[in-house]
Amino acid sequence: MNRLTAAPSPSVRVRAPGKLNLSLRVGPVEDDGYHPLVTVFQAVALYEEVTATEVPEGTGIALTVDGPHADQVPLDASNLAWRAAELLAEHVGVGADVALHLAKGVPVAGGMAGGSADAAATLAACDALWATGLSRDDLVGLAARLGSDVPFALVGHTAVGTGRGHLLTPAMTRGEFHWAFATQAEGLSTPAVYGQFDARTGGRAPAVDPADDTDLMHALRAGDPVALGLALHNDLQDAAIDLRPELERTLEIAQNGGALGTLVSGSGPSVAALARSRQHALAIAATWTAEGAADSVWCTTGPAGGARVL
Incomplete structure (x- = not known):
């Protein structure tokens, strides 16, 4: 007797x-409540x-x-992926x-735009699924329209962001950079960090100027990790440390471990350390763990490509 089974529903991953x-440079708050930014994004090989x-x-x-x-991720319309699907459907009239289904591979609430990556991936997936x-x-x-980090998750690689960070210009880079990240179980509110910055x-705050990142851009074009480490910059770092003083120790441990450069990632609380090699990144991460300076550690490389269908 032949048994009929239903064909699986079409899906896109x-x-x-x-x-x-x-680099993250933050200007004074404007009348619309937003801060003008000049930032240099680099996508890293941690994926949603x-x-x-x-x-x-x-x-x-x-x-x-x-x-x-995953238990920290909302499962309703407050989730950026949900909002991305709604926005695309409204835009195309379906x-x-x-x-x-979201498979998390970027630290949650860590200043590394995992939620924005979810939104970008959802836009691309639903566009393909619905053949829009x-x-x-x-x-x-x-x-x-979903958030200032979402466009970059679509395009990836390395780019300069202006406006609220959403206006992107590709940046020339050479080579591969090795990163270690220390993340914390408890997130840090982005509005609270900006409030502390204010x-x-x-x-x-002084007006932002892309020329302030000239040394960083030269380092990227040369593929020079030593020069890049010296040029890393985050205007929000001191505000994040004010709210989470323990981040200072996390930064110091990486510096003492020979990191080429360190900084708080975005609005935190993740801390990034630029390493000489994959082995050096693993050593920095191991020291963070041994010193109890991180709830979890991650090692990866950048730049990485943007959203793509698998």
Whole structure:
């Protein structure tokens, strides 16, 4: 007797990278509540994977998550991936009917834009699943409506971000850079860090200027990790340390371990250390673990490519 089984529902799987801000320069808050930024993004080979699966019309959006700290990820419309599916559906005039599964590979709430990578991957996955045929520029435009880091997760590699960080210009780089990351189980609120930055500057931070990162851009073009380490910069670092003083020790341990450069990643609380090699990155990570200076450690390389269908 032949047994008939239902064909699996069509699905699309996309991965998108986390990021590091090699430089983050923050101007004074403007009337719209945002700070003008000049930032140099580098995508790193830690990835979010989103699988979008077809569901019957009228079903709506369903969201599931697995991976490290998945219990901290919301499963409702506050999730950026959910919002990305809704935005794309509204933009192209189709029903927002899809099952999304997020496999976390970027530290949660660590200043490395894992949620933004989820949103970017969801845009690309739903575009393919629904055959909407949008161009990459169209998707980048939608991404900018979701958050300032989402466009970069689509394009990846290394880029200069201006405006709120969403206006991207590709940056020339040579070679591969080795990174170690120390992450904390408890996240750090981005609005709180910006609020502390405003308190430190009295709302009178200097205007941002891309020319301030000239040395960093030269280091990237030369593929020179020593020069890059010296040029790393984050205007939010002191504000993040004010809120989480233990980050200073995490930075010092990496510096004492010979890191070429260290900084808080974005608004924190992850700490990044630039290493000479993969083995050196592993050694820095091991020291963080031995000293109890991180809840988890990650070693990877950059730059990495942007969102792509697997």
